[in-house]
Amino acid sequence: MKKILLVIIFVQLIFMSCSKEEGVYVPKPLTFDLPSNFPDITYNLENNPLTEEGFELGKKLFYDGRLSANNSIPCAFCHEQAFAFTHHGHTLSHGVNGGIGLRNAQPIQNLAFQKEFMWDGAATHLDFQPIIPLTSDLEMGETLSNVLEKLKKDSYYKKQFSKAFDDGEINSANMLKALSQFMILMVSSNSKYDKYIRKENNVTLSQKESDGLNTFQNKCASCHTTDLFSDQSYRNNGLSINPKLEDKGRYAVFENSDDLYKFKVPSLRNIEHTYPYMHDGRFATLEAVLDFYDSGAVDNGNVDALLLRADNTYGITLNAYEKESIIAFLKTLTDNEFLNDVRFSEY
Ligand code: HEC
Ligand code: HEC
Incomplete structure:
Protein backbone atom coordinates (compact mmCIF):
# COMPACT_ATOMS: atom_id res chain seq x y z
CA MET A 1 0.00 0.00 0.00
CA LYS A 2 2.74 2.37 1.07
CA LYS A 3 4.66 1.48 -2.05
CA ILE A 4 1.72 2.25 -4.28
CA LEU A 5 1.26 5.61 -2.57
CA LEU A 6 4.92 6.46 -3.06
CA VAL A 7 4.69 5.52 -6.72
CA ILE A 8 1.64 7.73 -7.13
CA ILE A 9 3.40 10.65 -5.47
CA PHE A 10 6.46 10.03 -7.62
CA VAL A 11 4.42 9.92 -10.82
CA GLN A 12 2.63 13.08 -9.75
CA LEU A 13 5.93 14.82 -9.14
CA ILE A 14 7.20 13.87 -12.58
CA PHE A 15 3.93 15.00 -14.09
CA MET A 16 4.08 18.31 -12.25
CA SER A 17 7.65 19.08 -13.25
CA CYS A 18 6.94 18.13 -16.86
CA SER A 19 3.84 20.22 -17.10
CA LYS A 20 5.66 23.10 -15.48
CA GLU A 21 7.95 23.05 -18.45
CA GLU A 22 5.04 22.92 -20.85
CA GLY A 23 3.45 25.79 -18.92
CA VAL A 24 0.97 25.09 -16.19
CA TYR A 25 -1.72 27.33 -14.76
CA SER A 189 -0.22 58.83 -12.20
CA ASN A 190 3.21 60.01 -11.08
CA SER A 191 3.67 63.36 -12.77
CA LYS A 192 4.83 66.44 -10.87
CA TYR A 193 1.18 67.52 -10.76
CA ASP A 194 0.13 64.22 -9.13
CA LYS A 195 2.82 64.48 -6.49
CA TYR A 196 1.80 68.08 -5.81
CA ILE A 197 -1.90 67.17 -5.51
CA ARG A 198 -1.17 64.15 -3.28
CA LYS A 199 1.28 66.23 -1.23
CA GLU A 200 4.14 63.81 -1.82
CA ASN A 201 7.84 64.58 -1.30
CA ASN A 202 7.11 68.28 -0.67
CA VAL A 203 6.62 68.84 -4.40
CA THR A 204 5.53 72.41 -5.15
CA LEU A 205 4.53 74.17 -8.35
CA SER A 206 6.34 77.28 -9.55
CA GLN A 207 4.39 80.56 -9.62
CA LYS A 208 3.85 80.20 -13.37
CA GLU A 209 2.72 76.57 -13.14
CA SER A 210 0.34 77.40 -10.35
CA ASP A 211 -1.09 80.41 -12.26
CA GLY A 212 -1.51 78.07 -15.22
CA LEU A 213 -3.35 75.54 -13.08
CA ASN A 214 -5.75 78.28 -11.90
CA THR A 215 -6.47 79.50 -15.42
CA PHE A 216 -6.87 75.90 -16.55
CA GLN A 217 -9.41 75.24 -13.79
CA ASN A 218 -11.37 78.34 -14.78
CA LYS A 219 -11.27 78.00 -18.54
CA CYS A 220 -10.56 74.40 -19.52
CA ALA A 221 -11.63 72.04 -16.74
CA SER A 222 -15.31 72.08 -17.73
CA CYS A 223 -14.36 69.48 -20.34
CA HIS A 224 -10.84 68.39 -19.35
CA THR A 225 -12.02 67.46 -15.87
CA THR A 226 -10.98 65.20 -12.94
CA ASP A 227 -7.40 64.09 -12.57
CA LEU A 228 -7.89 62.09 -15.77
CA PHE A 229 -8.38 65.47 -17.51
CA SER A 230 -11.39 64.32 -19.50
CA ASP A 231 -15.09 64.12 -18.71
CA GLN A 232 -15.17 61.30 -21.29
CA SER A 233 -17.90 63.01 -23.26
CA TYR A 234 -17.90 63.76 -26.99
CA ARG A 235 -17.74 67.41 -27.90
CA ASN A 236 -17.17 69.71 -30.79
CA ASN A 237 -14.51 72.25 -29.87
CA GLY A 238 -14.81 74.38 -33.00
CA LEU A 239 -12.10 72.93 -35.23
CA SER A 240 -12.57 73.74 -38.90
CA ILE A 241 -13.62 70.70 -40.89
CA ASN A 242 -10.70 68.99 -42.61
CA PRO A 243 -11.88 68.75 -46.25
CA LYS A 244 -9.53 65.87 -47.07
CA LEU A 245 -10.83 63.62 -44.31
CA GLU A 246 -14.48 64.64 -43.87
CA ASP A 247 -14.26 62.96 -40.45
CA LYS A 248 -17.66 63.35 -38.83
CA GLY A 249 -16.45 62.01 -35.47
CA ARG A 250 -19.03 60.59 -33.08
CA TYR A 251 -21.67 60.93 -35.81
CA ALA A 252 -20.16 57.82 -37.46
CA VAL A 253 -21.29 55.66 -34.52
CA PHE A 254 -25.04 56.44 -34.35
CA GLU A 255 -25.57 58.78 -37.34
CA ASN A 256 -27.26 61.19 -34.99
CA SER A 257 -26.93 64.74 -36.39
CA ASP A 258 -26.42 66.02 -32.85
CA ASP A 259 -23.06 64.22 -32.85
CA LEU A 260 -21.63 65.85 -35.97
CA TYR A 261 -17.90 66.61 -35.61
CA LYS A 262 -17.87 65.65 -31.94
CA PHE A 263 -14.77 63.86 -30.66
CA LYS A 264 -13.87 62.36 -27.32
CA VAL A 265 -12.46 64.95 -24.91
CA PRO A 266 -8.83 63.75 -24.72
CA SER A 267 -6.87 63.38 -21.50
CA LEU A 268 -4.06 65.90 -21.29
CA ARG A 269 -1.66 63.66 -19.39
CA ASN A 270 1.81 63.51 -20.94
CA ILE A 271 0.56 66.06 -23.46
CA GLU A 272 4.07 67.49 -23.79
CA HIS A 273 5.03 64.27 -25.61
CA THR A 274 1.91 63.32 -27.55
CA TYR A 275 2.16 65.92 -30.31
CA PRO A 276 0.87 66.49 -32.92
CA TYR A 277 -2.52 67.40 -31.45
CA MET A 278 -6.24 66.89 -32.14
CA HIS A 279 -7.94 63.92 -33.82
CA ASP A 280 -6.16 64.65 -37.11
CA GLY A 281 -2.89 65.89 -35.63
CA ARG A 282 -3.34 69.32 -37.18
CA PHE A 283 -1.43 71.28 -34.52
CA ALA A 284 2.27 70.63 -33.97
CA THR A 285 2.67 72.57 -30.72
CA LEU A 286 0.79 73.48 -27.56
CA GLU A 287 1.22 77.15 -28.50
CA ALA A 288 -0.75 76.44 -31.69
CA VAL A 289 -3.47 74.70 -29.65
CA LEU A 290 -3.86 77.68 -27.34
CA ASP A 291 -3.86 80.16 -30.25
CA PHE A 292 -6.63 78.02 -31.73
CA TYR A 293 -8.74 78.18 -28.54
CA ASP A 294 -8.14 81.93 -28.30
CA SER A 295 -8.81 82.95 -31.88
CA GLY A 296 -9.01 80.01 -34.29
CA ALA A 297 -12.29 78.29 -33.49
CA VAL A 298 -14.92 78.40 -36.24
CA ASP A 299 -18.66 77.95 -36.24
CA ASN A 300 -18.86 74.54 -37.91
CA GLY A 301 -22.55 74.25 -37.08
CA ASN A 302 -22.39 72.26 -33.87
CA VAL A 303 -19.83 73.88 -31.57
CA ASP A 304 -20.12 73.23 -27.83
CA ALA A 305 -22.20 75.88 -26.05
CA LEU A 306 -19.48 76.18 -23.40
CA LEU A 307 -17.31 77.86 -26.00
CA LEU A 308 -19.80 80.57 -26.99
CA ARG A 309 -18.51 84.04 -26.05
CA ALA A 310 -20.49 87.18 -25.25
CA ASP A 311 -19.67 88.62 -28.69
CA ASN A 312 -21.23 85.54 -30.35
CA THR A 313 -17.92 84.08 -31.49
CA TYR A 314 -16.61 80.71 -30.32
CA GLY A 315 -13.43 80.18 -28.36
CA ILE A 316 -11.69 80.81 -25.03
CA THR A 317 -10.07 84.20 -24.66
CA LEU A 318 -6.51 83.91 -23.36
CA ASN A 319 -3.82 86.57 -22.97
CA ALA A 320 -0.14 85.90 -23.59
CA TYR A 321 0.66 85.16 -19.94
CA GLU A 322 -2.34 82.84 -19.60
CA LYS A 323 -1.16 80.86 -22.61
CA GLU A 324 2.39 80.69 -21.34
CA SER A 325 1.37 79.64 -17.84
CA ILE A 326 -1.18 77.04 -19.04
CA ILE A 327 1.63 75.44 -21.07
CA ALA A 328 3.91 75.47 -18.01
CA PHE A 329 1.12 73.76 -16.07
CA LEU A 330 0.43 71.21 -18.83
CA LYS A 331 4.10 70.20 -18.71
CA THR A 332 3.67 69.26 -15.04
CA LEU A 333 1.46 66.42 -16.37
CA THR A 334 4.50 64.69 -17.85
CA ASP A 335 5.08 61.41 -16.05
CA ASN A 336 8.66 60.34 -16.70
CA GLU A 337 8.26 57.25 -14.53
CA PHE A 338 5.54 56.04 -16.89
CA LEU A 339 7.37 57.03 -20.08
CA ASN A 340 10.46 55.11 -18.95
CA ASP A 341 8.86 52.26 -16.99
CA VAL A 342 10.65 49.09 -18.13
CA ARG A 343 7.59 47.00 -17.26
CA PHE A 344 6.00 48.41 -20.42
CA SER A 345 9.10 48.38 -22.64
CA GLU A 346 10.00 45.81 -25.24
CA TYR A 347 12.66 43.42 -23.94
C1 HEC B 1 -16.00 72.40 -24.68
C2 HEC B 1 -15.06 71.43 -24.15
C3 HEC B 1 -13.60 71.83 -24.13
C4 HEC B 1 -13.00 72.90 -23.51
C5 HEC B 1 -13.66 73.99 -22.67
C6 HEC B 1 -11.58 72.77 -23.76
N1 HEC B 1 -11.33 71.66 -24.52
FE1 HEC B 1 -9.51 71.02 -25.14
N2 HEC B 1 -10.41 69.59 -26.27
C7 HEC B 1 -11.76 69.32 -26.33
C8 HEC B 1 -12.02 68.33 -27.35
C9 HEC B 1 -13.38 67.75 -27.71
C10 HEC B 1 -10.78 68.03 -27.93
C11 HEC B 1 -10.52 67.07 -29.10
C12 HEC B 1 -10.98 67.74 -30.37
C13 HEC B 1 -10.65 67.03 -31.64
O1 HEC B 1 -9.56 66.50 -31.81
O2 HEC B 1 -11.54 67.03 -32.51
C14 HEC B 1 -9.79 68.83 -27.22
C15 HEC B 1 -8.42 68.79 -27.49
C16 HEC B 1 -7.46 69.46 -26.75
C17 HEC B 1 -6.03 69.29 -26.90
C18 HEC B 1 -5.36 68.29 -27.84
C19 HEC B 1 -5.18 66.96 -27.13
C20 HEC B 1 -4.65 65.85 -27.97
O3 HEC B 1 -4.37 64.80 -27.40
O4 HEC B 1 -4.52 65.98 -29.18
C21 HEC B 1 -5.43 70.10 -25.97
C22 HEC B 1 -3.94 70.25 -25.73
C23 HEC B 1 -6.49 70.82 -25.29
N3 HEC B 1 -7.71 70.41 -25.79
C24 HEC B 1 -6.28 71.75 -24.30
C25 HEC B 1 -7.29 72.56 -23.80
C26 HEC B 1 -7.04 73.74 -22.99
C27 HEC B 1 -5.68 74.20 -22.51
C28 HEC B 1 -8.26 74.30 -22.75
C29 HEC B 1 -8.55 75.59 -22.04
C30 HEC B 1 -7.91 76.76 -22.62
C31 HEC B 1 -9.27 73.46 -23.38
N4 HEC B 1 -8.63 72.42 -24.02
C32 HEC B 1 -10.63 73.66 -23.31
C33 HEC B 1 -12.72 69.91 -25.54
C34 HEC B 1 -12.54 71.06 -24.78
C1 HEC C 1 -1.39 51.79 -37.80
C2 HEC C 1 -1.36 52.42 -36.50
C3 HEC C 1 -1.96 51.68 -35.32
C4 HEC C 1 -1.73 50.38 -34.93
C5 HEC C 1 -0.86 49.33 -35.60
C6 HEC C 1 -2.50 50.19 -33.71
N1 HEC C 1 -3.13 51.34 -33.37
FE1 HEC C 1 -4.20 51.66 -31.68
N2 HEC C 1 -4.79 53.47 -32.39
C7 HEC C 1 -4.36 54.02 -33.57
C8 HEC C 1 -5.18 55.19 -33.90
C9 HEC C 1 -5.04 56.06 -35.13
C10 HEC C 1 -6.14 55.31 -32.85
C11 HEC C 1 -7.31 56.27 -32.81
C12 HEC C 1 -8.34 55.60 -33.69
C13 HEC C 1 -9.67 56.28 -33.84
O1 HEC C 1 -10.10 57.04 -33.00
O2 HEC C 1 -10.35 55.98 -34.85
C14 HEC C 1 -5.85 54.20 -31.92
C15 HEC C 1 -6.56 53.97 -30.74
C16 HEC C 1 -6.28 52.95 -29.86
C17 HEC C 1 -6.92 52.76 -28.57
C18 HEC C 1 -7.97 53.66 -27.96
C19 HEC C 1 -7.40 54.54 -26.89
C20 HEC C 1 -8.41 55.43 -26.23
O3 HEC C 1 -8.02 56.26 -25.40
O4 HEC C 1 -9.60 55.34 -26.53
C21 HEC C 1 -6.41 51.61 -28.03
C22 HEC C 1 -6.78 50.97 -26.71
C23 HEC C 1 -5.46 51.07 -28.98
N3 HEC C 1 -5.39 51.92 -30.08
C24 HEC C 1 -4.78 49.88 -28.82
C25 HEC C 1 -4.11 49.24 -29.85
C26 HEC C 1 -3.68 47.85 -29.82
C27 HEC C 1 -3.86 46.91 -28.65
C28 HEC C 1 -3.10 47.60 -31.01
C29 HEC C 1 -2.54 46.28 -31.51
C30 HEC C 1 -3.47 45.17 -31.52
C31 HEC C 1 -3.14 48.83 -31.78
N4 HEC C 1 -3.77 49.80 -31.05
C32 HEC C 1 -2.58 48.98 -33.04
C33 HEC C 1 -3.33 53.57 -34.35
C34 HEC C 1 -2.85 52.28 -34.33
Missing part, protein backbone atom coordinates in the same frame (compact mmCIF):
# COMPACT_ATOMS: atom_id res chain seq x y z
CA VAL A 26 -0.47 28.57 -11.38
CA PRO A 27 -0.79 32.29 -11.99
CA LYS A 28 0.76 34.95 -9.78
CA PRO A 29 -1.91 37.57 -9.14
CA LEU A 30 -1.07 41.22 -9.77
CA THR A 31 -2.79 44.00 -7.88
CA PHE A 32 -4.13 47.16 -9.45
CA ASP A 33 -3.03 50.15 -7.35
CA LEU A 34 -5.64 52.87 -7.54
CA PRO A 35 -3.99 56.31 -7.31
CA SER A 36 -5.68 58.24 -4.49
CA ASN A 37 -6.47 61.22 -6.75
CA PHE A 38 -8.16 59.08 -9.45
CA PRO A 39 -11.81 57.99 -9.77
CA ASP A 40 -12.70 54.28 -9.55
CA ILE A 41 -11.87 52.03 -12.46
CA THR A 42 -14.56 51.04 -14.95
CA TYR A 43 -12.93 47.84 -16.26
CA ASN A 44 -14.35 44.76 -14.52
CA LEU A 45 -11.30 42.90 -13.24
CA GLU A 46 -13.42 39.98 -12.02
CA ASN A 47 -13.89 38.84 -15.61
CA ASN A 48 -10.19 39.11 -16.34
CA PRO A 49 -8.08 38.86 -13.17
CA LEU A 50 -4.65 40.41 -13.58
CA THR A 51 -1.74 38.00 -13.38
CA GLU A 52 1.96 38.29 -14.05
CA GLU A 53 1.64 35.63 -16.74
CA GLY A 54 -1.28 37.35 -18.48
CA PHE A 55 0.48 40.71 -18.35
CA GLU A 56 3.69 39.23 -19.85
CA LEU A 57 1.68 37.57 -22.60
CA GLY A 58 -0.14 40.82 -23.36
CA LYS A 59 3.15 42.69 -23.56
CA LYS A 60 4.63 40.11 -25.93
CA LEU A 61 1.56 40.40 -28.17
CA PHE A 62 1.67 44.21 -28.09
CA TYR A 63 5.23 44.18 -29.45
CA ASP A 64 4.75 41.32 -31.93
CA GLY A 65 4.62 42.25 -35.63
CA ARG A 66 3.04 38.88 -36.44
CA LEU A 67 -0.28 40.35 -35.36
CA SER A 68 -0.25 42.18 -38.71
CA ALA A 69 -0.58 40.96 -42.31
CA ASN A 70 3.04 41.73 -43.28
CA ASN A 71 4.40 40.57 -39.90
CA SER A 72 6.01 43.94 -39.25
CA ILE A 73 3.40 46.31 -37.79
CA PRO A 74 2.94 45.56 -34.08
CA CYS A 75 0.63 47.64 -31.90
CA ALA A 76 3.75 49.39 -30.65
CA PHE A 77 4.50 50.65 -34.17
CA CYS A 78 1.84 53.32 -33.68
CA HIS A 79 1.95 53.34 -29.88
CA GLU A 80 5.51 54.22 -28.81
CA GLN A 81 6.26 54.36 -25.11
CA ALA A 82 8.53 57.44 -25.17
CA PHE A 83 5.59 59.44 -26.56
CA ALA A 84 3.01 58.06 -24.12
CA PHE A 85 2.31 55.32 -26.63
CA THR A 86 1.38 57.59 -29.54
CA HIS A 87 2.71 57.48 -33.13
CA HIS A 88 5.53 59.96 -32.96
CA GLY A 89 5.87 62.40 -35.81
CA HIS A 90 2.68 61.33 -37.54
CA THR A 91 -0.36 63.51 -37.91
CA LEU A 92 -2.22 60.45 -39.17
CA SER A 93 -0.94 56.95 -38.53
CA HIS A 94 0.09 54.68 -41.35
CA GLY A 95 0.03 50.89 -41.16
CA VAL A 96 0.55 47.85 -43.41
CA ASN A 97 1.51 48.66 -47.01
CA GLY A 98 1.88 52.32 -46.06
CA GLY A 99 -1.90 52.90 -45.95
CA ILE A 100 -2.63 56.22 -44.26
CA GLY A 101 -5.20 56.07 -41.48
CA LEU A 102 -7.84 58.65 -40.77
CA ARG A 103 -6.82 59.73 -37.31
CA ASN A 104 -3.99 60.62 -34.98
CA ALA A 105 -3.02 57.72 -32.70
CA GLN A 106 -4.27 58.12 -29.16
CA PRO A 107 -2.04 57.56 -26.16
CA ILE A 108 -2.42 54.30 -24.25
CA GLN A 109 -2.61 55.24 -20.60
CA ASN A 110 -5.21 55.01 -17.83
CA LEU A 111 -7.54 52.94 -20.02
CA ALA A 112 -8.90 51.06 -16.99
CA PHE A 113 -10.80 54.26 -16.15
CA GLN A 114 -12.42 54.77 -19.55
CA LYS A 115 -15.90 53.67 -20.55
CA GLU A 116 -15.41 53.91 -24.30
CA PHE A 117 -12.45 54.00 -26.64
CA MET A 118 -11.26 55.71 -29.84
CA TRP A 119 -11.82 59.34 -30.81
CA ASP A 120 -15.47 58.58 -31.56
CA GLY A 121 -16.13 55.94 -28.88
CA ALA A 122 -16.68 53.22 -31.49
CA ALA A 123 -15.22 50.59 -29.12
CA THR A 124 -17.32 50.11 -26.00
CA HIS A 125 -15.12 47.54 -24.25
CA LEU A 126 -11.35 47.46 -23.98
CA ASP A 127 -11.26 43.73 -24.73
CA PHE A 128 -12.79 44.33 -28.16
CA GLN A 129 -10.87 47.47 -29.14
CA PRO A 130 -7.81 45.62 -30.59
CA ILE A 131 -10.01 43.85 -33.16
CA ILE A 132 -10.37 47.20 -34.93
CA PRO A 133 -6.64 47.88 -35.60
CA LEU A 134 -5.94 44.16 -36.15
CA THR A 135 -8.45 43.85 -38.96
CA SER A 136 -8.31 47.36 -40.43
CA ASP A 137 -6.74 47.46 -43.90
CA LEU A 138 -5.09 50.75 -43.02
CA GLU A 139 -3.59 49.48 -39.79
CA MET A 140 -2.60 45.82 -39.34
CA GLY A 141 -4.72 44.31 -42.15
CA GLU A 142 -4.88 40.81 -40.61
CA THR A 143 -7.67 38.39 -39.63
CA LEU A 144 -8.04 37.00 -36.12
CA SER A 145 -7.86 33.42 -37.41
CA ASN A 146 -4.57 34.06 -39.27
CA VAL A 147 -3.06 35.66 -36.19
CA LEU A 148 -4.09 32.67 -34.04
CA GLU A 149 -2.58 30.25 -36.60
CA LYS A 150 0.73 32.11 -36.39
CA LEU A 151 0.67 32.11 -32.58
CA LYS A 152 -0.12 28.38 -32.43
CA LYS A 153 3.09 27.61 -34.30
CA ASP A 154 5.21 29.40 -31.70
CA SER A 155 6.44 27.45 -28.66
CA TYR A 156 6.59 30.59 -26.48
CA TYR A 157 2.91 31.27 -27.05
CA LYS A 158 1.93 27.63 -26.47
CA LYS A 159 3.58 27.77 -23.08
CA GLN A 160 2.53 31.28 -22.12
CA PHE A 161 -1.18 30.85 -22.96
CA SER A 162 -1.26 27.76 -20.67
CA LYS A 163 0.46 29.69 -17.91
CA ALA A 164 -1.86 32.67 -18.24
CA PHE A 165 -5.27 31.04 -18.68
CA ASP A 166 -6.98 28.14 -16.98
CA ASP A 167 -8.11 26.56 -20.28
CA GLY A 168 -4.72 27.35 -21.88
CA GLU A 169 -6.37 27.84 -25.27
CA ILE A 170 -4.75 30.00 -27.91
CA ASN A 171 -7.97 31.70 -28.95
CA SER A 172 -9.14 35.26 -29.56
CA ALA A 173 -10.83 35.64 -26.17
CA ASN A 174 -7.61 34.83 -24.32
CA MET A 175 -5.47 36.90 -26.68
CA LEU A 176 -7.70 39.94 -26.18
CA LYS A 177 -7.80 39.45 -22.41
CA ALA A 178 -4.01 39.34 -22.27
CA LEU A 179 -3.74 42.56 -24.31
CA SER A 180 -6.21 44.18 -21.90
CA GLN A 181 -4.22 43.06 -18.87
CA PHE A 182 -1.12 44.70 -20.30
CA MET A 183 -2.96 47.91 -21.18
CA ILE A 184 -4.89 48.12 -17.90
CA LEU A 185 -1.69 48.21 -15.91
CA MET A 186 -0.43 51.13 -18.00
CA VAL A 187 -1.37 53.74 -15.43
CA SER A 188 0.20 57.17 -15.60
